[in-house]
Amino acid sequence: xxxxxxxxxxxxxxxxxxxxVFLLIIFFVVTAxxxxxxxxxxxxxxxxxxxxxxxxxxxxxxxVNVKENGKMNIATIPTTPRNLQQILTSQRVRLGxxxxxxxxxxxxTRFMHVDRxxxxxxxxxxxxxxxxxxxxx
Amino acid sequence: xxxxxRNLGGEAAExxxxxxxxxVFLLLIYFVYxxxxxxxxxHLAVNLPGPPPKTQTPPKEPPPVIDVRVLSNEYQxxxxxxxxxxxRERLEQFGMKDSDYTVMIKTDVYATNQRLVNxxxxxxxxxxxxxxxxxxx
Numbered sequence: 001x002x003x004x005x006x007x008x009x010x011x012x013x014x015x016x017x018x019x020x021v022f023l024l025i026i027f028f029v030v031t032a033x034x035x036x037x038x039x040x041x042x043x044x045x046x047x048x049x050x051x052x053x054x055x056x057x058x059x060x061x062x063x064v065n066v067k068e069n070g071k072m073n074i075a076t077i078p079t080t081p082r083n084l085q086q087i088l089t090s091q092r093v094r095l096g097x098x099x100x101x102x103x104x105x106x107x108x109t110r111f112m113h114v115d116r117x118x119x120x121x122x123x124x125x126x127x128x129x130x131x132x133x134x135x136x137x
Numbered sequence: 138x139x140x141x142x143r144n145l146g147g148e149a150a151e152x153x154x155x156x157x158x159x160x161v162f163l164l165l166i167y168f169v170y171x172x173x174x175x176x177x178x179x180h181l182a183v184n185l186p187g188p189p190p191k192t193q194t195p196p197k198e199p200p201p202v203i204d205v206r207v208l209s210n211e212y213q214x215x216x217x218x219x220x221x222x223x224x225r226e227r228l229e230q231f232g233m234k235d236s237d238y239t240v241m242i243k244t245d246v247y248a249t250n251q252r253l254v255n256x257x258x259x260x261x262x263x264x265x266x267x268x269x270x271x272x273x274x
Contacts, residue, residue: 018158018161021158021161021162022161025161029168046249046254048254048258050262051179051258051262052179053178054179102180106250107250108250110248110249112246114253115272118272122185126185127186128183128184128185129185130181131181131250131253132179134176134178
């Protein structure tokens with residue numbers, strides 16, 4: 001009888017373990033940012049030494065990713081300058097001129113590719129853009 | 138005997154903890170694996186060439202303009218080739234005098250995005266916020 005009681009005492013507290021693991025899962029689910037889906041993490045951004053990182057990004061911002069070879073995408077969906085212009089024009093009609101356009105170009109991307117994005121922005125009637133860089137501050 | 142049967146019946150009603158732990162650990166591994174580090178991104182705001190803002194009273198004097206060129210192999214300040222470190226110093230001197238200076242950044246289509254970001258970063262450090270990008274073809 002004493003032996004049985006000792007074996008029962010030796011059991012791992014499974015319910016506490018599950019509690020801890022569930023807490024960890026909840027943490028990861030809450031902190032898993034949906035933003036990662038919008039930005040193309042394969043792009044190696046240019047580095048800026050003196051500008052602070054943006055903490056709260058504008059949810060209305062249209063982020064355009066421009067790869068080194070000039071291919072562009074929005075939320076990892078490939079797009080063309082003409083498509084981009086249409087998207088921005090429809091956004092401008094809906095939201096006005098206040099929403100920002102963020103260009104996430106790779107550090108080695110030639111300016112001609114960035115200029116294509118800027119040209120689409122201008123043609124859609126917008127004149128302000130933000131160029132994204134990796135903050136080292 | 139009756140007590141023993143009751144105990145057996147009670148044990149059979151317990152949920153299968155080991156399978157549950159397996160599933161929970163798989164979930165945990167998934168979330169740990171898909172967790173991505175947050176990229177500290179800085180946004181450098183620039184203006185594109187476009188129609189002037191509609192103001193009723195035009196300014197008496199046009200704002201002073203600093204001309205910076207970003208070429209594929211060099212930087213130029215007021216049409217004079219300059220090193221990046223010297224360019225930073227010159228911009229800081231202008232920024233200390235008056236932060237209302239407009240910086241006209243003329244960028245060659247073959248210049249890389251990193252070179253443009255270097256100049257934008259230097260302007261921000263100097264406190265110059267009116268930055269305009271023009272494309273050099």
